[in-house]
Amino acid sequence: MKLLRYKITPTSSFVSFPKGDMLFGQFASMLFLKGDDTLKNYLTTEPKIIFSDFLPRGYVMKPTLPLSFFGVNDSVKKEFRKKQFISLENLQKGKLQECEEVTLTQVKTAIRNAINRKTFSTDDSGVFSPYGIEEINFLKEPTLYVLYDEDSFSSQKLTSLLQEMGRVGFGKKSSIGKGQFRVELDENFKGFENISSSYYLTLSPTLLNGQKNIEKVYYEIFNRFGKHSNSNNAFKKPLLMVQSGAVVKLKKQQEYIGKPINNGYKELSFVQGYSIVVPFEMEG
Secondary structure, eight states: OEEEEEEEEEOSOBSSOOOHHHHHHHHHHHHHHTTOOTTTTGGGSOOSEEEOOOEETTEEEOOOOOGGGGTOOGGGHHHHHTOOEEEHHHHHTTOGGGOBOOOOEEEEEEEEOOOBTTTTBSSTTSOOOOEEEEEEEESSOEEEEEEEOTTTOOHHHHHHHHHHHHHHOOSTTGGGTOSOEEEEEOTTOOOOOOOOOSEEEESSOBOOTTOTTEEEEEOOEEEEOOBOSSSSSOBBOOEEEEOTTOEEEESSOOSEEEOOEEOBSSSOOEEOOEEEEEEEOOOO
């Protein structure tokens, strides 16, 4: 598989933060609507494409490890907890104490009105009823890592599809212009450093149960409540997923870990539980 990095230029605010499994879901929906069967039989084949979360340029998320692994003094532990990112270079060299407090996004509440075109009011009763939504604005240029099967996609096709996704808009409220962005292939990126280590960092939400290659793992979990708009049944089963930034110790080298899962009630509705992994040195 081949690894690419894209420069992302947001052209609007977002309502959903772009995480790898969500980006895959919208990407897969685009292919299905076009009649493209590249992802057919996804549950029984090797992954064709894996997305990372949106990340600050040159950074990845801080590894999910106990504070003792970072070698910081007790006097600065409170401040260190606020640092959510680490440069890719420092991570791979094992300089875990060099985490930084990088402000990638800013969240603000915007007040909006939903207009009923029949009554020309914001409520069926004619009462003025505005509502608030939280909008995400990117303060730094985000990047996106994509690992893909070269027999299934070309870099040109992949770039074109991502550009289309950016024009349409990603996630919630894309129908009113939210989640729009432009993409540009980062030609200077040549892949991660080939570090001789058993430790890896995940770049997106992952499903790790049943992974025989994992020797040890440090992680946080969260609930994913998904919705499928292309089936007769609009709901999926809730999932318990491993949050981005998990640290895994593997028995043998891999480019990615995880698995997909069918979480539909009556109809097939699969979720990507794969993540790109970054090898890094771990002392002690």
